[in-house]
Amino acid sequence: MVPQAAEQEGRQGPTGAVIGQCPTVAIIGAGPAGLMAAxxxxxxGIAVTVYDAMPSPARKFLMAGRGGxxxxxxEPLDRFITRYGGAAPVVKPWLDRFTPADLRAWVHGLGIETFVGSSGRVFPVGLKASPLLRAWLRRLDGLGVTLKARHRWTGWDANGALTFETPAFGRSGVPLAVAADATLLALGGASWPRLGSDGGWAPLLAAKGVDLAPFRAANAGFDVAWSPTFVERAEGQPLKRIALSFAGQTSRGxxxxxxxxxxxxxxxxxxxAVREAIARDGQAVLHIDLKPDLDLGALMARLAKAPPSESLKNRLRKAxxxxxxxxALLREGATPAxxxxxxxxxxxxxxxPITLSAIRPLDRAISTAxxxxxxxxDEHLMLRRLPGVFAVGEMLDWEAPTGGYLLQACFSGALAAAEGVATFLG
Structure with missing residues (x-):
């Protein structure tokens, strides 16, 4: 068992905790970032306790694994880093410290092989999160990490100790107080609230003067004013091997x-970019290339060979x-010309052209900005206003598209924060 800070003997730590033979760290949030830092x-050799509000750890991680x-x-690291947009200069040192190749090696160390899909994305063999998580939890248990479920963080008490609502709180009305030499916050953003990532921590940090950017949906769908006839015919239908363009950027997939x-x-x-344009202008028009491997001239030549008397459906299929x-998509909003x-x-x-009018709500988003x-x-991911308190993962104001970029930055950032914690503890 990992000794609790209040049960140890010795000198006072920098945040009021008592230090014995080894320092103690409280990690709040049992998602990928929190577990990697643990x-x-x-x-x-640091005594680590991980607290989470949910009944079991890494629930969003497991949900992400349902689809593979x-x-x-x-992709090459210089291309990889561009996926983080304006946050790239901050994220780059994390990735330099723990690269995508390092992450694959870490997964292999858990006894699970990986493979690269046709899109360049990396998956564990079997495509499931649960075998990886089980092996990971066994490793953490072997390292002496303590996991405490159903512990919802509620801030700090008057003495600076962390406070938690636990199952016992409903009976006594008294929160659990925990002292630690350092705290690492890994509570996630504000998407998927039913899995524990609800952004409820934001008021606690705002009350301490920490500057927060408003939560915004990321990796979410966008609204289009489809006609009822089109929705009836097309809902759930895929658009494969297309290219989307907006504001000088192009994405294939x-x-x-x-x-x-x-x-x-x-x-x-x-x-x-689309989300910010809608916030600024009320809408955004992107363009879909439905045949990105053929140029305009080749398309015209193939279509010209099709008899004009045939239906649009037959011309597109044959040519x-x-x-x-x-x-149906080509007809939607089209004029005869x-x-x-x-x-x-x-x-x-x-x-x-497709006009997008709004991004879907936060609770329908995969992640958040x-x-x-x-x-x-600071450079060690410690909050400047709260010495000894570190933060990592989707709590921070960065975003990236799906494709492995979100998890990679959570893992890499967690290791950077863990090194920061170790430096702080001396």
Whole structure:
């Protein structure tokens, strides 16, 4: 068992805790970032207790694994770092310290092999999060890490100790007080509240003067004013091997037509720019290239060979192999002139305009932007206003598209924060 700070004997620590033979660290949040930091600190001989409000750890991590756990990406690191936008200068040292190759090696060390998919994304063999998490928890247990479930962090008491609501709180009305030599916050953003990532920590830090950026949905779908006829025909239909363009950026991949609009990885890669444009202008128009491997001239030539008497559906299928929802999508909002000639139809295929009016709500987002502004942290990820308190993961105001970039930064940032904690503890 890991000794609790209040049970040890010795001198007073920098945050009021009592230090015995080894310092103690409280990690709040049992997601990937919190668990990775716990492993790194425990391996240094530091007594670590991880607190989480949920009944079991890493619930969002397990949910992410249901569709195939994408842990990182195989693209070159110089390209990889650009995925973090304006936060790239802050994130880059984390990735230099723990690269995508290092993450794969770490997974292999848990006895789980990985592979690179056709898109360059990296997955564990079996595509599941649960075997990885089970092996990881066994390792943490072997290192002496204590996990305490159903402990909801409520701030600090008058003596500076951490306070938690626990199952016993409902009976006594008295929160649990925990003293530690350092605290690492890894509470996640504000998406998926039913899995524990609800942003409820924000008022606690705001009360301490910590600067917070408002939470904003990231990696979420966008609303489109589809016609009822189109929704009835197209809802749930995929758009495969497409390219989306907005504000000088292009993203290739897939998207899905939803009842309210569009979602999918190709759109998420442009999501931050689209979201900010909607906030500024009330809407954003992106363009879909439905046949990105053929240029405009080649499209025109193929379409010109199709008999004009044939239906649009048959012309697209025979000339270009385009089926499914594509004919209906091309007709949505089109004028007769837009589809009248091979030239007009080719132009629409290469740059189909779609007007996006809003991003989906936070509780429908995969991740969030916003949280603790990066200027609130020193180079060790310690809060400047709260010495001995560190923060990591989606609590911080950075964002990245899906594709392994989110998890990689959480893992890499956790190791950077763990090193910061160790430096602080001396």
């Amino acid at each position: 492993e790194a600190l425990a391996a240094r 756990l994408n842990i990182t990406h195989s 897939e998207a899905v037509v939803t009842r309210t609009g569009l979602e999918g990885g190709a759109l998420y890669a442009l999501g931050a 270009l192999g385009l089926e499914g929802v594509i004919p 837009d589809l009248a000639t091979p030239a007009a139809l080719a132009a629409r295929l290469k740059a189909l 916003g949280g603790i502004t990066l200027t609130e942290l």
